Amino acid sequence: PESGERRGKAERLFRLMDGFRRNDPVSLQKDILDHVEFTVARSRFNFDDFEAYQALSHSIRDRLIERWHDTQQYFKRKDPKRLYFLSLEFLMGRSLSNSVINLGIRDNCADALNQLGFEFEVVAEQEGDGALGNGGLARLSACQMDSLATMDFPAWGYGLRYQYGLFRQVIFDGFQYEQPDYWLNFGNPWEIERVHVSYAVKFYGNVEEELLNGEKCKVWVPGEMVEAVAYDNPIPGYGTRNTINLRLWAAKPSDQHDMESFNTGDYINAVINRQGAETISSVLYPDDRSYQGKELRLKQQYFFVSASLQDIIRRFKDSHSNFDEFPDKVALQLNDTHPSLAIPEVMRILVDEEHLEWSRAWGIVCKLFSLTSHTVLPEGLEKVPVDLLGSLLPRHLQIIYDINFFFMEDLKKHFGLDYDRLSRMSIVEEGAVKSIRMANLSIVCCHTVNGVSRVHLELLKTRVFKDFYELWPQKFQFKTNGVTQRRWIVVSNPSLCSLISKWLGTEAWIRDVDLLLGLREHAANADLQQEWNMVRRVNKMRLAEYIETMSGIKVSPDAMFDVQTKRIHEYKRQLLNLLGIIHRYDCIKNMNMNERRKVVPRVCIIGGKAAPGYEIAKKIIKLCHAVGEKINNDSDVGDLLKLVFIPDYNVSVAELVIPGSDLSQHISTAGHEPSGTGSMKFLMNGCLLLATADGSTIEIIEEIGEDNMFTFGAKVHEVPALREKGSALTAPLQFARVVRMVRDGYFGFKDYFKSLCDALDGNGDFYLLGHDFGSYLEAQAEADKAFVDREKWTRMSILSTAGSGRFSSDRTIGEYAEKTWGIEPCRCPF
Ligand code: T68
Secondary structure, eight states: OOHHHHHHHHHHHHHHHTOSOOOSHHHHHHHHHHHHHHTSOSOTTSOOHHHHHHHHHHHHHHHHHHHHHHHHHHHHHHOOOEEEEEOSOEEEEOOHHHHHHHHTOHHHHHHHHHHTTOOHHHHHTTOOOEEESOSHHHHHHHHHHHHHHHTTOOEEEEEEOOSBOSOEEEEETTEEEEEOOBTTTTOOTTOEEEEEEEEEEEESOEEEEEEETTEEEEEEEOSEEEEEEEEEEEEEOTTSSOEEEEEEEEEEEOSTTOHHHHHTSOHHHHHHHHHGGGGGGTBOOOOSSOOOOOHHHHHHHHHHHHHHHHHHHHHHHHHOOOGGGHHHHEEEEEESSTTTTHHHHHHHIIIIISOOOHHHHHHHHHHHEEEEOOOOOGGGSOEEEHHHHHHHOHHHHHHHHHHHHHHHHHHHHHHOSOHHHHHHHOSEEOSSSOEEEHHHHHHHHOSEEEESSHHHHHHIIIIITHHHHHHOGGGEEEOOOOBOHIIIIIITOHHHHHHHHHHHTOSGGGTOGGGGGGGGGGTTOHHHHHHHHHHHHHHHHHHHHHHHHHHOOOOOTTSEEEEEESOOOTTTTHHHHHHHHHHHHHHHHTOOHHHHTTOOOEEEEEEOOOOTTOHHHHHHHHHHHHHHHHHHTOTTTGGGEEEEEESSOOHHHHHHHGGGOSEEEEOOOTTSOSOOSHHHHHHHTTOEEEEESOTTHHHHHHHHOGGGSEEESOOGGGHHHHHHHGGGOOOOHHHHHHHHHHHTTTTSOHHHHHHHHHTTSGGGOTTOHHHHHHHHHHHHHHHHHHHHOHHHHHHHHHHHHHGGGGGBHHHHHHHIIIIIIOOOOOOOOO
16 A cells, blocks of 8 residues: 555544544543553562653653644645754753643642552652753753743754763862763663664765756865764643654764775774764863864764754755745755854755756855854954864865855945955954854855844844944844743743732743733732742752751751852853852951841852853852852851862752742843753742842843842943043942952962962953942842832842743744744644
């Protein structure tokens, strides 16, 4: 029988048997026990928590696969314009809780496990984090995938399946050490290996010319081929059957180009050399700030771009034959410039393989791509040395030169022979190391360049991409970042979730987040306030317990939990926080008993990873431990002040820390944080913010009002002039005093901390810690004052959650869909 006929038969039979997976507790139980016996290969009468996790996950995976198939078939039939989200990083965290909640079967799963003698929370804790990314950019991708699925958009994500995710941070003697995160060791039930979905990716070699129908065309003869194999990760939407795909590529040796090495007779070495291919997807680069022009990094970028585009174009060609329709069916989103080789790659395919004329191909390419920038610093912009690019991807270098040639010609027409401008805007940077500027390449080709907050766009327009803005003002837009309330309230704070639903009288806010505004009218209600505080107290106790197990430090849940968790960076100013803590300690030490009675007890919590090569960031971690050592062991201070460093901060640790925080700090030097998404997660959980007016905080202030948070510090527009002043800037006396304490070795390690202190002296204080110190202390004092007024604090807390809806990734994705991608929902019937 032909395949259509076969499919019809199978479907009729299956419907007759009613074989779809059922979600009642008994059916779930049966599936779990089957998976224990047949997938995990343990006895169904004898298995532990981890095996229960594996079996439950496989049962959920089965359900995800059913929905995935239905969704993909539906998309295929409807053939809507699709979005492909290209990102080198996705920080997914754990999948079990998120999946069962989005499928709407969490309680049934908990019941099923319960009757088998297991507890859902304990089982869910068995899962390791999927940490295929560094920080904000990568977690944003994960939040956006959740929104794309929930809002029924026909979208797929593409990325790399690193064997080693972000390193594990281990603290020994107060110093950070990095350990490999071999996350696939215990298997990964959330991915589906597609051995038949694989593509050859070419590298190196040279470009030859051939005659085709009397026309000259270029042919790239590669020197190396590597196979890209697809691993699909289903992403279920909440309250919908739609389940979209995150397709990650793994590198495997290719069979296509191996004949020669095997024919030389050195069989053993030929086999061993094949393994080299796998290094391409072996490890995530742990640096989230600078680009080092490393060959492996460039290989990773091209590998994932090439495989993704082959896949996308194959799918397009399945039902279309004319490439002029390509931009009507496909939108390609570049998550920062990391995937920007996609631009010359599409040109190469259209011109060299599909034999379109250059100008027609260029017209198509210019309608396909949009870029989101996640940086403000010029040194954050990717530059690839021409020698490196030319050796790895010789044809792409030619294409980039051609794109640049036409661009320069256009510029000359537009601006005349303004050579300074031409050299600033050129895709090719001349200099000691001739390089390709990936941002310039992207802006030239993308129809839209997005910033991640309003002020970030302003900085892109006036500083980073000023010349381009003058040329193409219409290309520049912003979409303020957002985070998903499914992960950051429903999954991580179930009791707050129920409380919100109770007071709003509906769970609809989980899909329609603007409804959270409805909490505003109850913010002063004494009953809500009491319940709110109870929920928050239990979360604090859970966090206190975690802190004690991790560090042995006992903290009181009566104290204010004051938290700063994020990647360690000079611009994020964890050092400012530490100097503030030293000041607080110093003050307490100098108080008499009477004064001490008025002190608001604090537990200061800091967490985050430093890039392995970032010396200053590592010193900040050590300083945190040195100060903590002193304070925590000072019985004279006792519970009035504690300082805790939470090691190995990642998504699942965040899920525990954020709901248990009272105050959270987002204190970057103004103009340095493009957006900042951590603050949004704390806000959703009713934690008050202590923040500078930077990135999206500016918009948070507008939304919840300055009265409901604690703000301080120089403003974005003031920073350049303050820096000009240099050593003429005055810092308060307290600042000099606390810096001196560190310098003089009050916390030990005098020599080691010297460079940290030197960097704070007048002229060198680039991040303006001294300038902002006074207003920082005032904001902290305000927070203390508010904390003792329980009614006021709780009201502010409720208003924070109420105003957090605007910072949902649902809003962000809705804006992208309408204004940038031109896609519409495509909802698969249940
Ligand atoms: C972050 N960027 C921004 N970069 O710093 C943050 N970079 O303000 C913003 O909220 C977030 O993006 C989302 O827009 C990053 O996280 C990286 O991680 C990174 C990784 C590799 C290379 C460069």
